[in-house]
Amino acid sequence: MSVVRAVVALLVVAVALVLQVSLFPHFAWQGVVPNLALLVVVGAALVRGPEFAAVLGFVAGVLVDLAPPADHVAGRWALALVLVGYVAGRVRQDARPTASAVVLTVAAASFIGTSIFALSGLILRDPLVPVAEMIQVILIAVVWDVLLTPFVLPVVMALFRRMRPAPAQVAY
């Protein structure tokens, strides 16, 4: 059963990744597209908590790093999405998150995720990008991710909620 869950989670991430590189470039704003992989990780974090989301973030990040047309140093998106998953999972309340809480979490997660990726690029000099451009890209990415939240997050969260293990297995 947990294998099925893992495969479904992987499929969701793969679909998000393919849409991100093949569909959304047609709607790109200044070349920036919505970060669907990040939205999936945040959705998983809000439903399933930090451990699951960090692992999913790692898997999603490695796929983003390796699938064409990626050419940056591998592991950078993985690092960004692991931390995003962990942080977004930490802010989760035990009650169902409200709509505004979801939007705020997405905005924060998008800002943190793209910033970590950009900063790792600064450290590795891969490639050297002016800081002003980085900030512009990060802010546009936040706007995009928030815009897509009402369409993506409910679906992703419902999916991960359905795939949650039976309550009896949760210890407390």
Add this chain to the structure above:
Amino acid sequence: MEKRWKGSGSRERRGRSSSSILLALVLACATLITLDARTGTDSPLEPVRRVAGEAFGPVESVTAGVVRPFAAIPDYFRTRNHLRQDVRRLEAENAELRRTVNASDLDRNRLAEYDGLTRAASETGHDLVPARVIAIGSRQSFKHTVTIDAGSDAGLHADMTVLNNDGLVGRVIRVTSTTATVLLIVDADSVVGARLASSLEMGFLSGRGEIGGEARLDLDLMDDSIIAATGDVVSSWGSENGAPYVAGVPIGRVASVYNSPRDTSRRAVIEPFVNFTALDLVGVVVPRGTTSDRTVIEARERP
């Protein structure tokens, strides 16, 4: 009582296990980054990238094929505005006809693109493998790369020149059996040997990492005494065996020249001919006689 103990104990374990998972994952990321950053092109992750490409390439290809006709619709309305008005005047609000016009216009544009590519092949004298762009890297990654739907099966390998009917697009950096990743010349890591058409002076063109309307390249001429004139055409200068760039492919036009008092050199800013936000059909320059899984556009023999 039993339950409470168990509960708080497991919660503590949960907290501890969650931070150890985080630590393990962050270390895994650091390992990946180190492996990939230190060894450059001989990265141990290159085979993994290839496997990921083999898996994702066909999926991206299919998705792009589904998306393309819909993506072309707004473009049609933008570029053929007066044609649309004509249709409206003649046929009132005939939705059926408009749909037909959309489709035929897409086909016509596509035919014109292929015609242009054939012309590019005969003008530059190179054989071209036609390919379409199926995925575009997001700007959040600060890299300007695209995936095209031709790979090693079509006779491609790394370090091949990619162009379209406007000019130089980039070079192939990695292939899978059905796809190839292309580094665009506007990427900040891209350097192209180029020469001015008017004076044949050589220099290096580097990308600024920007695409869209303000896509520009910087030209550093080897000879500092030469002043590039605005409007001068810049072409690729090429290297032995045409890798990574073949000679004589037009790249762009000098848009402005400015002095930098600090390093006493003159930089020319080049406006590329290629519109990098609307890339679709491209050609990859292949050696004559390449066996390919598709029709190679052959350059006509010159008399």
